[in-house]
Structures are given as C-alpha cells and as structure tokens.
Amino acid sequence: MGTVYMLRCADGTLYVGSTVALTRRLAEHADGRGSAYTRRRLPVELVWSEDFARIDDAFLWEKRIQGWSHAKRLAFVEGGLDAVRGWSARARRQRSGEG
Structure with missing residues (x-):
C-alpha cells in the first residue's frame, strides 16, 4: 500500500x-x-x-x-477532483476562446 x-x-x-x-x-x-x-x-x-x-x-x-499550480492544489484540497475538473491549459484556452 x-x-x-x-x-x-x-x-x-x-x-x-x-x-x-x-x-x-x-x-x-x-x-x-x-x-x-x-x-x-x-x-x-x-x-x-x-x-x-x-x-x-x-x-x-x-x-x-x-x-499543478498552487491554486489548483488548494482547490483540490478543498473540493476534491470535482473542484479541479477543467483546470487543464487546454480547457482554459477553450473557455477563453483561444482555441
């Protein structure tokens, strides 16, 4: 273990x-x-x-x-995997319209 x-x-x-x-x-x-x-x-x-x-x-x-960034680690500690879904660079670019 x-x-x-x-x-x-x-x-x-x-x-x-x-x-x-x-x-x-x-x-x-x-x-x-x-x-x-x-x-x-x-x-x-x-x-x-x-x-x-x-x-x-x-x-x-x-x-x-x-x-992971410090912010993503904090979000994970506070909310688990659901809290960090969509934190990838690709997902952030897609949300901001970059592509």
Whole structure:
C-alpha cells in the first residue's frame, strides 16, 4: 500500500509526497528530516492524503499533483477532483476562446 499526501508549509506553500508509512514520514518532516524543501519551511501541516493499493500508483499521483499550480492544489484540497475538473491549459484556452 502507498499514500500520497500534501503538506502546508509555514510559508504557505504546498508540498506533495508519497510514502509507504505516512505516520513515520510525517514525523520525519516535522523533525526536519523529511526533505530539504520542508526542512526550510517548518512547521508543516498535513492537509490531504489518500491511500492507494500500490505505492507506484501513489507515486504517479504525487507526480501529477506536483505539476499543478498552487491554486489548483488548494482547490483540490478543498473540493476534491470535482473542484479541479477543467483546470487543464487546454480547457482554459477553450473557455477563453483561444482555441
């Protein structure tokens, strides 16, 4: 099993990661051992997580979410997948009439 998770850092940024042991990984982040990114932005707070049957599925979601803007990540945390439907660059262009 794997988990993808999102942390809100002290500076307001959102960090996305994946792990096979969420409790342990959160403790590592809190202790400054989680990643260089979060180490410089303590304290951190878990704002979202989801479990997957396989760690490679969690890793794929981690990479997908890492490619999202801060605004899209926030919308996802607050409203789930329904809140971010239509956020793709293609959908935004279509809505604005660019093509």
